[in-house]
Amino acid sequence: MRQEDAPTLMLEVTSWQKKLYLPAERLKDKEHRAKFSWRHDVYSLGVVLLEIALSEKFTSHSGPFYKALVDAEDPGSVLRQNWLKQVPRVMGNKYAKAVTACFDMLRTDDSGKEIEDDDGIGMGTTFVSRVLNRLEDIRL
Numbered sequence: 001m002r003q004e005d006a007p008t009l010m011l012e013v014t015s016w017q018k019k020l021y022l023p024a025e026r027l028k029d030k031e032h033r034a035k036f037s038w039r040h041d042v043y044s045l046g047v048v049l050l051e052i053a054l055s056e057k058f059t060s061h062s063g064p065f066y067k068a069l070v071d072a073e074d075p076g077s078v079l080r081q082n083w084l085k086q087v088p089r090v091m092g093n094k095y096a097k098a099v100t101a102c103f104d105m106l107r108t109d110d111s112g113k114e115i116e117d118d119d120g121i122g123m124g125t126t127f128v129s130r131v132l133n134r135l136e137d138i139r140l
Contacts, residue, residue: 016070017059021047023105024074039105042127046102047079053091053099054083076103094134101130 012030013019019027023043025034034040051058058065058079065083072078080103087096106126 016072016075019072020058020069020075020079023076027074039107039123042102042131043076043105045131046099047076049095049099049102050079050084050087053087053095079103092138094138098131098134101134106130 013022013027021044023040026036026040028034047058056063056065058069060066068078068082069075084096084099084103087099106123
């Protein structure tokens, strides 16, 4: 496991399959690319949860998402605009809110105010309440 304060390799990601799991701020050119944060892992979790909801592997060359994603500059925007809105119908509102919180990388509190958290405790609490608790509350 890598510590969050460890140096970040600012390597360019060229594979479209890997770009799918990275937020836009990690896909910018090296000069403007954001340093790694665990929020980026939360985003990746959101992409996986979306794959589960839609019962599709986004990286499949033969899948229905291939054409829209293969050349996308910001795959996350494509996923959000085209398929995230289908999640409430397929998996329910709790699941959809958890996925959306991941895509938003837990940036704001419930009132829309930007979360500032130097020690990470607030972000951890936010992750538990917005993602884990919502997923745990789902009943079939």
